[in-house]
Amino acid sequence: MHDFLEIGGKKINSRLFIGTGKFSSYKLMQEAIEASGADIVTVALRRIDISSKTDNILDYIPKKCIIMPNTSGARNADEAVRIARLAKASGCGDWIKIEVISDNKYLLPDNLETLKATQILVKEGFIVLPYMSPDLSIAKRLADAGAGAVMPLGSPIGTNRGIKTKELVEILINEIKIPIIIDAGIGAPSEACHAMELGCAAVLINTAIAIANEPVNMAEAFNQAVIAGRKAYLSGLAKANKIASASSPLTGFLRQE
Amino acid sequence: MPKIKDYSLYLVVSEEYGQGKTALEIASAAIYGGVDIIQMREKNKTKQELTALGNKLSRLCRENNALFIVNDDPFVTKEVNADGVHLGQEDIKRFRLEDVRSILGQDKIIGISTHSLEQFQEANNKDFDYIAFGPVFPTQTKDYFIGTKDIEEVLKIAKKPVVFIGGINLSNISELLSAGVRNIALIRAILQAKDITLETKKFRQKFNVKRQDMIIKINGKEESIDKEIKLIDLISKKNLCSEKIIIEHNFKIIDKEKWPDIILAEFDNLEIVSFVGGG
Numbered sequence: 001m002h003d004f005l006e007i008g009g010k011k012i013n014s015r016l017f018i019g020t021g022k023f024s025s026y027k028l029m030q031e032a033i034e035a036s037g038a039d040i041v042t043v044a045l046r047r048i049d050i051s052s053k054t055d056n057i058l059d060y061i062p063k064k065c066i067i068m069p070n071t072s073g074a075r076n077a078d079e080a081v082r083i084a085r086l087a088k089a090s091g092c093g094d095w096i097k098i099e100v101i102s103d104n105k106y107l108l109p110d111n112l113e114t115l116k117a118t119q120i121l122v123k124e125g126f127i128v129l130p131y132m133s134p135d136l137s138i139a140k141r142l143a144d145a146g147a148g149a150v151m152p153l154g155s156p157i158g159t160n161r162g163i164k165t166k167e168l169v170e171i172l173i174n175e176i177k178i179p180i181i182i183d184a185g186i187g188a189p190s191e192a193c194h195a196m197e198l199g200c201a202a203v204l205i206n207t208a209i210a211i212a213n214e215p216v217n218m219a220e221a222f223n224q225a226v227i228a229g230r231k232a233y234l235s236g237l238a239k240a241n242k243i244a245s246a247s248s249p250l251t252g253f254l255r256q257e
Numbered sequence: 258m259p260k261i262k263d264y265s266l267y268l269v270v271s272e273e274y275g276q277g278k279t280a281l282e283i284a285s286a287a288i289y290g291g292v293d294i295i296q297m298r299e300k301n302k303t304k305q306e307l308t309a310l311g312n313k314l315s316r317l318c319r320e321n322n323a324l325f326i327v328n329d330d331p332f333v334t335k336e337v338n339a340d341g342v343h344l345g346q347e348d349i350k351r352f353r354l355e356d357v358r359s360i361l362g363q364d365k366i367i368g369i370s371t372h373s374l375e376q377f378q379e380a381n382n383k384d385f386d387y388i389a390f391g392p393v394f395p396t397q398t399k400d401y402f403i404g405t406k407d408i409e410e411v412l413k414i415a416k417k418p419v420v421f422i423g424g425i426n427l428s429n430i431s432e433l434l435s436a437g438v439r440n441i442a443l444i445r446a447i448l449q450a451k452d453i454t455l456e457t458k459k460f461r462q463k464f465n466v467k468r469q470d471m472i473i474k475i476n477g478k479e480e481s482i483d484k485e486i487k488l489i490d491l492i493s494k495k496n497l498c499s500e501k502i503i504i505e506h507n508f509k510i511i512d513k514e515k516w517p518d519i520i521l522a523e524f525d526n527l528e529i530v531s532f533v534g535g536g
Binding site: 019020021022023026029042043044045046047048050053056057058067069070072085086087089090091157158184204206207210 | 475476477495496497498500501502503505510512513528529530531532533534535536
């Protein structure tokens with residue numbers, strides 16, 4: 001059996017998505033992406049600095065990867081739509097991660113503006129993956145609007161605090177038909193593994209890999225953790241009990257007469 | 258922060274040359290004609306009168322996107338919330354520049370009059386935001402003039418905007434513009450005109466014809482570029498990697514194939530973006 005994740009009609013092998021921010025160099029980022037096995041890679045869009053020459057980040061992203069630009073910097077739906085259209089004009093596909101943030105302290109997403117942007121962009125033919133706060137009714141509306149997946153946060157961006165929103169995310173996993181992808185907050189491979197065991201379709205990791213002492217090794221560790229967690233989920237986790245149940249047979253003890 | 262933009266028309270308003278018109282009448286007619294900066298220079302008014310007039314001019318200028326500069330007095334400048342103060346060579350003997358700066362703060366403009374290359378060089382190395390240089394032609398306001406021979410040198414060494422002043426009129430302005438002058442200050446040529454708005458417009462027009470460049474906004478910053486340049490030529494002139502960039506022209510995305518068709522015009526808005534690392 002081959003276990004694909006399917007979004008926007010594309011079959012995706014790796015359930016580890018990678019963000020490209022905060023790496024100390026594009027070269028290191030490239031090696032980390034290769035080690036991660038990721039198929040989906042996020043990038044941001046910014047004004048260029050006309051006076052300084054920098055490399056094209058796209059040259060450092062393996063050709064097999066799908067580029068998913070984000071709309072970071074957008075404070076409302078209109079700005080997100082503008083960024084998405086600019087990103088599409090680059091010619092690197094029609095995937096977009098919607099990120100609408102008006103809160104600078106916790107970087108929590110604005111679900112309402114995110115929904116508005118999703119509705120507009122889906123109609124324009126984008127494959128839309130919205131970053132959102134795990135709220136069931138918004139998730140339903142995003143799915144109804146045609147989002148390719150919903151991406152609830154585990155904890156605020158860059159905090160490495162793991163899946164603090166677990167109970168809410170579990171509700172989404174149970175109730176929403178489209179893939180649930182944890183985006184933001186995962187700091188350790190064990191947390192990524194846990195997300196997959198819960199039934200998340202994928203995880204998106206950036207900071208935890210980019211700022212590790214050894215980003216390439218950390219990328220590999222996350223890859224293995226995600227594969228392990230997914231396998232465990234598919235295999236069916238044993239139920240937790242309060243009372244012990246012996247693993248070895250309860251008959252044939254030597255002490256028996 | 259307010260600053261002196263290229264191709265500014267700077268008008269020194271003084272009721273004593275106004276032939277009966279009030280400073281407010283002169284300023285509003287001139288702003289309507291296209292003046293960018295108004296300086297209040299009223300040598301015969303009391304401080305109280307200056308403050309009252311200054312408040313009115315300050316509001317007029319703010320409402321019309323013109324800059325308002327007060328002559329000589331940093332305290333009146335602050336009190337009427339003008340954009341800056343203009344100091345003469347005499348003033349900087351009375352006030353220390355550091356003191357004027359601390360009265361007004363970093364966000365205000367401080368300008369200085371210079372009347373020789375030496376004075377210009379000295380001012381050029383100090384914390385002034387613009388330098389006036391002149392009189393470049395004979396003028397009734399001063400009993401001497403320094404001529405145009407130093408203009409080339411002044412423009413070469415200038416580290417800040419230079420405003421040329423002194424006896425400039427519609428027939429000699431072309432000489433200045435050909436030499437590369439970008440900002441001029443006027444007094445009598447406007448103040449004594451029958452129709453101030455019309456006269457200002459004529460100066461404005463001279464600027465526009467002579468100019469070899471234009472101002473456009475690139476990524477939120479105003480920049481001077483060649484007049485009527487094609488978008489594609491601007492990209493190659495700036496050495497931008499066309500593979501990498503995405504362009505929005507006046508809020509419309511322009512596909513790469515269309516770049517050769519776009520001719521840029523004054524005050525166009527360009528956004529040039531590219532991908533960077535992001536999560």
